[in-house]
Amino acid sequence: MTGKPEQKSGMSEKRDDMPAVDECTEGGHRLLLERAPDIIAAFRDNGVLYVNGMIEQLTGYAPEELQNVPPLRFVHPDDRLATHEYCMLRNRGEEAPAGCSFRVLSKEGGEVWVHMKAAVAEWEGVPATLAVLRDMTHQVRLETQLVQSQKLEALGTLAEGIAHDFNNLLMGIQGYASLALMGRDASPVVAEKIKKIQELVRNGVSLTAQLLGFSGTACYDVLPIDLNELAAGTSLMVERFNREITIHRDLWRDLRIVMADRGQLEQVLMNLLINAGQAMPGGGDLFIETANVDFSDDDERIPFLGIVPGPYVRLSITDTGIGMDESVVRRIFDPFFTTRDGGGGTGLGLSSAYGIVRAHGGAIDVTSRPGQGSRFDVYLPASEQAERKEETSSPHRGEETNRATILVVDDEEVVLEVNRELLESCGYRVIAASSGREALEIYSSSSEEIDLVLLDLIMPGMSGAETYRGLKEIESEVRVILLSGFSIEGGAMELLKEGCRAFVQKPFVLENLEKKIEEVLGENKQA
Known part of the structure; x- marks a missing residue:
């Protein structure tokens, strides 16, 4: 809302149709004016002629403090021009808007939003502006909050998308840095530089975590x-x-x-x-x-x-x-x-x-x-919960889990390749699929030899959710760990409720992924 006038509403009232303001300020009429829930005022450009007591409640100024003071002095500087133009149109009897909204400056320096409707009247035989000003501060604040919430929601969606893509990029850097460190030909000097790269990756992860926090989809342990x-x-x-x-x-x-x-x-x-x-x-x-x-x-x-x-x-x-x-x-x-x-x-x-x-x-x-x-x-x-939940013990790790066969599904070629190399370096047998449809074809023909599926959540064509449900149609007890550059709230939570075994957010450290794999495979060995 600005200091600009509202929509048009026809010609202003004729001056000879208006009663004199001073005729309405005696006895019962004055009581009505003083008890009115809105500010009622009469003024000319060079000074305020009359204002009721509501002005003090809203702005802190007593009525006598405004007497003979130019009214525009109390209007916010950014709104003075539009407010003055509105009053001039009314005073000249020209076509004018129905009302005008602007900010009034309070005695303490604050701002009070008001909506003014004005007409021409006589004060001691001389034309003056008779105005009713209604407090709109609360309404304007609600409207501003709504616009702000909508803007932040849109920005949150954008931030989440950026964080997802950035996390995929960091996954490739982190993965190849880990592979380089595992190589036997890395000298101490090179190894130290690779560790610096990993440190920078962690800084990047921290930044994307803040973006996901802003979007309201960060991973929570409640x-x-x-x-x-x-x-x-x-x-x-x-x-x-x-x-x-x-x-x-x-x-x-x-x-x-x-x-x-x-x-x-x-x-x-x-x-x-x-x-x-x-x-x-x-x-x-x-x-x-x-x-x-x-x-x-x-x-x-x-x-x-x-x-x-x-x-x-x-x-x-x-x-x-x-x-x-x-x-x-x-x-x-x-x-x-x-x-x-x-x-x-x-x-x-x-x-x-x-x-x-x-x-x-x-x-x-x-x-x-x-x-x-x-x-x-x-x-x-x-x-209502006053007691902290007892922490459950971590699942028993299965023996010889590094001999498992894992189907890795990811549409990002770099991420797919680095995950394959990382898992093979840990002793797993890896089958790679670059799409959901390819994953279903492979699992349909080889489900008996596949022990676990690492499934990217966000993929074009067939999404991770659709792929998971397709895998369940083939094998109801399929073991799936979800991977995503988004947080757990980005669709993963629903799939976890449907039976997915775990969620790992990209970029991950190899040791953390390996631990999660062993936990999921270990659960089945315990069962």
Whole structure:
């Protein structure tokens, strides 16, 4: 919404049809004006003639403070031209829009969105503008939040696709680096350089993990979490490294448990704390609070936050830093957006925090003003589960699993070849298929000799999901490990429910894949 007028609505009212404003301000009429739920005002270009008491409730200005002051002084600079043009059209009796929306500046420097409808009236025998201004701040905020959510959802889809392709690329680099290290002819100097390459791959994996975090599809290990304990521990670590910041903790005694991935929540908290610290370059105070909150069905905050009614836990982080203006707040969760100069960070910290919280069914709300610090409120659904699940022991590894025959299915030639070489280096017999249809043909004729299938999830033509269901039609107990540059939420979770044995995200370290293979084959030996 901008300061531009709305759609046209015909000619404005004739001046001789309008009553004089001063005739309507006596007795009961004045009471009606003062009790009206909207701002009612009469003004000319050179000053406000009358305004009711609602102006003080919305802007902090008492009516007498506005008397004889030019009204455009209280309109946001970016909206003054359109607002002035609207009033001039009305005053001249020309065709004018039905109304005009703009921002009014409050006494404390804030902004209040209003929608104004105006007509021409007489004040002490001289034409003036009679206007009704309705508070639209809440509606505008909801509309802005909806647009922001839609934009971030679209960006999340884009980020997930980029992360998938990038992970496939890293898989090839990681795989061939591992093969090079395993070669006997690698000198110590060459081996050291190869390890540097692997280190760079790990850095790339970290970057794609943040992209997947922003998209809300990162891989989660969900367990009961005490947010008080997490907040206290993480903030203590930050406090040790930044002595210029004083951290104040106000943690709710009987805080509810949340079901979440501990590592992901630590990342959210760390990103928020680092952001708060950077907003206070000269030091300052940082306040961490937790609380139990409940959202009822009719709570007006629900559509704004984009959550469902129910019990939640709120984590609030408030700093006394430089604050942000409205334009920065609107973009604060955009990926790669940063207010720092000279490459200070990737610009993914807050965007990944946003994605992680949304993926957990929660929301982040931000309030900030220049020079007055910022406050981030994180809302996470509370859980009735109070006890941490007992960790199950890892499956027994089968003996001689390195003699197994594995069908590897991947449409990326480089990934297919490097996976084949890696598995053969571990002693497995490998059959390669570059498509889902080829995999079904091979498995249909050789299912008795194939012990395990490594299946890429995203493939053109026949997808990984379609391939898996085709394999199950051939052999209902087929053993399949899913591989993907996407996270486990990118379609893998549904297939795991259907019977897939495990999921491995690309790029993987050979030792981790080998362990997962042995676990899956070991399960069958135990059975």
